[in-house]
Amino acid sequence: MTTAAPLRPRGFRAARLASALGLGLAALTPLGGSLGASPAAAQSADAAAPPATLVADSVKVGTDRNLIADGHVEVLYQGTRMTASRVVYDRTGDRLTIDGPIRITDANGTVLRADSAELSRDLRNGLLRSARMVLDQQLQLAARQITRVDGRYSELSRTVVSSCEVCAGHPRPLWEIRAARVVYDQQERQIYFSNATLRLGGVPVFYLPRLRMPDPTLKRATGFLTPKFRNTSLLGAGVRLPYFIAIGDHRDLTLTPYLSNSRTTTLGLRYRQAFVNGRITATGALGRDDILPGETRGYLFADGSFALRDGYTLSFNLETVSDAAYLLDYGLPSKDRLQSDIELSRTRRDQYISTRLLAFRSLRAGEDNATLPGPVAVYTQIRRFRPALIGGQAQLSFQGFGLARRATSDPTNTGKARDMTRASVKLDWRRNWVTRPGIVVSAIAQARGDIYAIAQDPNWADSIGRIAPAAALELRWPWVKAGRNGASQVIEPVIQLILAPKSVSAAPNEDSTLVEFDEGNLWALNRFAGYDAIEQGPRANVGLRWTRQSADGWNLGVVAGRVFRAVDKAQFSTGSGLGGAKSNWLTAVQLKTPNGLSLIGRALFDNNFSVTKNEVRLGWAGDRLNFGTSYVWLVPDPTENRLTKTAEWALDADWNFRGNWTGSVAWRYDFEAERATSAGLNLNWRNECLSVDLSLSRRFTSSTSVSATTDFGLSVDLIGISGRARGTGAYRRSCSG
Structure with a gap:
């Protein structure tokens, strides 16, 4: 018959034994509350500790007045559980003798097994025979015996350490560390090895007289990380050996020497620091190699963000490199243009504010950095509101923009030395009505004004001012059909009639040099991305959208459309697909299936099916296979620096x-x-x-x-x-x- 503590009259004995074991389990548990406590503190904890639960087949007093729990002994105390076959408490010697198999599991998942044990009443000192400790449910430390010292240290003799599965059918782990002596410091969560040998498949491959490593529960600890071997046709065979330094709980530094047989000597670094309101990260390297003999090469990338008062965020990004080939030579993320910036911004439901400073550096062959914009300063403020008199939704935007170039002269007269500042104000308004047949009628209006100040460019006046209004009427007529099988379809023809000035004062184009014609801007008043270029002339944006969603997860979307212009203002290149009185036809398709297949395609072609642009991507996301393949075809376009x-x-x-x-x-x-x-x-x-x-x-x-x-x-x-x-x-x- 199983007996549970506390009991009367025998329950008093069980309670005394449970209390002793409960306090001891707290000391034995890694990071336990009694860790490193003094004897006086232990006695105080004994009196104040919550009761432990003891379950056994029998609890009795022996002839020498020892307390004995026999048969399927189980003790539960503050999330820690111990099982054994027999526990004897020697009241005279204040010691516990425990017969196994013994298993102690704490709330963190650390497991301690042993065949037998002789321990002090608080389990802070003593001996466990044929013991095994499992840390974080993965790292196993098996030893001939474990000696407990002061409730903090566990000394293991003739130890084997591994995280591999070991059993009768597979007694040899893939890797193991054998050591004559191992000391586990539960407080610092460090493991110290003496005379350690690393074995792979049972074969000794490495010997160290002294070795220290953190236990798996310690996520950040100073020491070496896994080395990485690399062999390149430029640098030869080499190794990266990172060394991690934990500088407190909120910052760390990783130093990574890189050595190769081509006399490459490079030191990499990564510094991270967390603050109460943000974080910073810096990654870089510095060294010399045989690729550019006698030159010091390196790079530095840094970024960070901080949350400030009143909802503001301060963020920065820094990118610099010694030469154009360094990132590729050392297997780092490839970039052909570097961007450094700092930004102060705030985003609210109806407001956005941003102040940003940028600098650029090109790594492209033949591109002169003196002619690149930099520094560039941009201030943007956007306010969204609902006008009381006319209804709908309006948005007021302001942007201040300025840039300077290092070049002081331009013999080619192409603006490569131009400095410029601009102030722009734009007001957008839109209101929708739904008619009885279901046609959605939208009125759209826009007004904007720009003021420019220009220097070092004889092609432009020193100052330019312009105003550009635009208005549009948009008609949408969605047709909806629901099938018996749960599928739904929506067909929506859209016509957008736009009135815009046939001529607007021209200005230097610094922020709208690349134009993308896609389903995202098919129905847009201005397809230029920035402020400097304005789409001119009356026009009509015409298109059709069709979507189908089925109950079994099939989703299909198709868009087709075109732009018709009253007058061709020659604002767009051939490669953009927007040139001419009639733009190319835009077609786009998107497909997703429940089994993980996805397809995205987009094509631009004219009435003769002459293709300007064609891009498609096919993907599959499965349990065991993930793949993606894409194809891109573009015609030459000198305005986008694409000559072939x-x-x-x-x-x-x-x-x-x-x-x-x-x-x-x-x-x-x-x-x-x-x-x-x-x-x-x-x-x-x-x-x-x-x-x-x-x-x-x-x-x-x-x-x-x-x-x-x-x-x-x-x-x-x-x-x-x-x-x-x-x-x-x-x-x-x-x-x-």
């Missing part, structure tokens, strides 16, 4: 092809150059305790500053001690039977 036709195909895919094996590929091919531009292959093997990444990439293109290169990488992570996340359960060695 563009035809590119790209492919990227990830495939979990066998349990713990995952592969990925990336490919980009240039049909005009008739060659691949880049290719990449990655292979990953991962289980509960080990992760191996193998990568191979090739960049085929080259220029005066960038060379074609092949990059090979290898990293091996021992999960549980490398700072990586917990291993996957997709493939685990079976321990059944």
Whole structure:
């Protein structure tokens, strides 16, 4: 018969034993409340501690007045649970003798197993035989015996440490660390090894007389991280060995030396700091190599954001590099233009305010940074409101804009030395009415004014002022159909008639040089992205939208439309698809299926089906396979610095092809150059305790500053001690039977 404490009259004995074990479990639990307590504090805690629960087949007093709990002993105390076959409390020696199998589990998931134990009443000192400790449900420390010291330290002798599954059918872990002595500091959550040997598949591969590592529950600890091996055709074989330094709870620094057999010596760094109201991150590197002998090379990227009073946010971004090829040479994110900026902004329901300062640097061959805008200052304020007299919704916008170039003269007279400031005010208004047949009628109006001050450009006057009104009438007639199977369809023809001045004072175009014609701006008063260019002349935006949604998850959307102009003002290039009195036809389709298939396509073509632009992307997101492939075709367009036709195909895919094996590929091919531009292959093997990444990439293109290169990488992570996340359960060695 099972007896639960407290009981009377035998319940008093069970309660005394439960109280002793309960206080001891608090001391034994890592990070327990009694950790490192003095004897006096332990006695005080004994009196004040909440009662423990003891369950056993029998609780009795022995002939020597020892308290004995026998058979299926279970103790519960403040989230910690201990099970054993027998517990004896020696009142004279104030000690506990526990017969196993012993299992102690705390609220954090730390597990301690042993065959037998002799411990002090508070479990702060004593001995556990044939013991095993499991930290964070992944890292196992098995030892011949564990000696408890002062409730803080656990000293393990003849220890094997691993996070791999070990059982009778698979007694040899994939990796293990064997040590003559291990000390686990529960307070600092550190593990210290003496005479440690790393073994892979049972074969010794590395020996260290001293080794320290954090336990898996400590997410940030000073020490070495997993090294990464890299071999490139430019730098040769090399290794990155990151060293993480925890500078308190709110900041850290990672130093990463990079050494290669081509005499490359580089030190990388990453600094992070969290504040009460924000954070900053800085990443960079500095060193020398054989690619540019005698030159110091490096880069620095930094960003941060801070929440200020009254809802304001301060954010910044810094990007700088020593030379154009550095990022590609060292396998860093590829960029051909760098942007640094700082911004103070606030966003509310009906208001947006932003003050921003920007600087640019080009890494493109043949582009002169002295002619790039910079610095650039922009102030924007937008206010949305509802006019009381005319109804609808209105928006008032103001923008102040200024830029300066480092170039002081321009022999080509093309504005490459131009400095400019601008102030713009714009008022937008829209109101909708729904007629009895269901036609949605919208009245749209816009008025804007700009003032320019221009310097160092003889092509323009020193000052320019202009006013540009516009008005539109929009008609939408949505037709809705619901099917018996739960599918719904909406067909919506849209006609937008726009009245705009045939001529507006021209101004230098700094913010609207690229124009994109797509379904997002088919019905727009102005398709230029910024303020400097204004779409002119009366016109009609005509199109049709069709959407279909089914109950089983199939979604299809199609858009087709065109722009008709009363007068061709030659504002748009051929490549944009908007040139001429009639623009190209715009067609766009978007498809999503319940099984993960997606399709996005867009094409621009004229009445003769001469295509200006064609882009399509097909994707699949499944349980084991994810892939995406895209194709882009563009005609030449000198206004967009595209002197030849563009035809590119790209492919990227990830495939979990066998349990713990995952592969990925990336490919980009240039049909005009008739060659691949880049290719990449990655292979990953991962289980509960080990992760191996193998990568191979090739960049085929080259220029005066960038060379074609092949990059090979290898990293091996021992999960549980490398700072990586917990291993996957997709493939685990079976321990059944």
